[in-house]
Structure formats: structure tokens, C-alpha cells
Amino acid sequence: MLAEWESHKQQLRSYIARQISDQEVVEDILQEVFIKASDNLQQLKAKGSLRSWLYTITRNTIIDYYRKRTNYEELPDDLAQESKDLIEQNYKVLSGCLRPLLQELPDKYRIPLELSELEGMSQQDVATSLGLSLSGAKSRVQRGRAKLRELMLACCEFEMSKGEITDFTPKSETGKKCYDRVRKRYT
Template structure:
């Protein structure tokens, strides 16, 4: 009975994520038929893994990791996995970082100024924490504390405002701003 419940759970997850997974595969391979075929393979891998007893902490990320590995397996089986393909995958990862950067500053600006300014200087502009402490007339300890607090607050805003997919290594696969991100909608500084 438990297996049937697991399969039903996987079915509902698949319905929710199948178009995103197919798009991810299509983006990598640029072939609609192949994306359909590999999407079905991903589904079968997900079904086969669902009852393995292993705890999965982030199901969505796990599903994207399966799709990613399925694409790599396909390319290897076709002898198409070359350094050029590896560079493309790394380039896609860098594009995800670039996409994230576009909305990080507006989210940082939502933080109280006493946290936003040191974080912007340190993490965005690359100013050393010692220089930040001098510019803000704070002790180094207070500066470090504010930057750490700002990072935590920013993480909360990112979780609230985006769907961030990461792989098993903690690297971003894709990022998408939620349509209902209230902080970005309410932010008067963000009306461009």
C-alpha cells in the first residue's frame, strides 16, 4: 500500500514539474523529440527511485539533477559529450548566476540600510570588510556582524521571491522570480 501512495505522490510531482524538466532538457539539446523522449526516461528514473527508501530533502532539485544526469548520459552514449559540451553546461551555470545577479541588488535594497549598504559594498562591489568598516565608521566586528546578518536576510528574500533550482553540488541550475513576489512589487525603488 505504501508503494502505491509513493507512486501517486510522484505522479502529482511529475504533473507539476514535467514541463519545466522538459524545457530544461530542450534548452540543453535543442531537439523537441529528443526532449520528449528523455523526459519520459527521467520520469521512469524518478518512479524507480521513489521507493528506494532514501530521504530526499529537495525534491524539485533532485528531479532537475536526474534530468541533468540523463542529458549527460545521453550525450555520452552518443559520443557527443566533449569539452565543448562541458563548456556549454558550465556556461549555462554562469548564465544562471547572471540571472540571479539581476534581481539581487533590488532585493538587497529592500533590506534596512544599515545591512544593505555593507552588503552591497562588500559582496557586490568587492570592497574589503576593513574598508567597509572605515567608510561606515564602524568597528570591523560590527561590520562583519552586519554583513552576516544582511546575508541571512537576503537569503530569506531570495526564498520568498524566487524559485531557485540547485544541483547536488549546491550550484544553481535555474532561477525564476515568482510572479507574486510582494517585496519586489511593493518596493518603490524598483519601479523601472
């Protein structure tokens, strides 16, 4: 391996130097490529493909270098974190707005959705109680969710963080009335 490495070393150095201007970093990356190639020599399938294999390792090492190098600004220590209480309060207000929005849905979607999501019934039980097939009940629940989502997005703008709704702002008159009525109840 050492003899083959010496024959490709200068070409690899030039390749790295075209990607990175700092000569010390070029040498560090070249050394890292040699270590990776030595450690993974058993992965080389044919001796004739050594050159392309070394270039692949080199290219990936350069990509890793730039990924690690990404600068991030430190956040200030005094940055306010969303309190769980505020998030819980937002959920209560938002859940209070769901009932009026559910009432806007046609009965064929509203009833299966309420039974499934609010009453906690299985979709099989929803199907049985409404005289529907299981696939019919599932379809109505899914369509009800989609229509409820459309209504929610039409009424409010949502702010998300880590998969949770951290805040929302009503954007329609209906949304504002609901928001004000429910906010008074929980604040």
C-alpha cells in the first residue's frame, strides 16, 4: 500500500489544495486520507481501482472538514426559553377553539372524528356504532382530520418548536372571537 500511496500522494495533495487554501489543513486532510485508506484497505475490491477509491476517500474527507467547520453563533445565556406553562396554556386555548371548529365540519366527518379523537373510541367501534364498514370509518376520520386541519390553518397561524405548537395567532374574525373567548377562560 505504501508504494501505491507514494505514487498518488502528490496528485491528492494538489486536489485537496484546489479545495482548501490553508496549507496546514491540506496536510492534515492528506494524512487523514492515508489513515482512512490504511484502515479500510480490505474494502478495496480491485487494485486497478485504487486511484478512484483514494479520490473518493479524499472528497468525503474534504466534505467532512467543511461540515465540521460550520460556524454557529453562540446563543446568549439570558435567552428566554418557552416555559412549559405557556405551552400548556396555549394548548388549553387551542383545544377550546377546536370544539367550535369541529362544529363547522359536516356531520358525516364531525361525528366519526369526535368519537375517535375526543371520545377515544377505536375506529372499529366507530364503524360499528355508526353502521359503517371499517374502511368507511377510517376514511371519514382521515377526511375529518384533513378538513379540521384546513379550518385551523384558515383561522390561525401556528408557531412550532420541536414538534410542539408554542404559539398561535388568530388570522380570521372567527378565529379572533374564539381566541378571545377561550383566552379569557384560561387566563
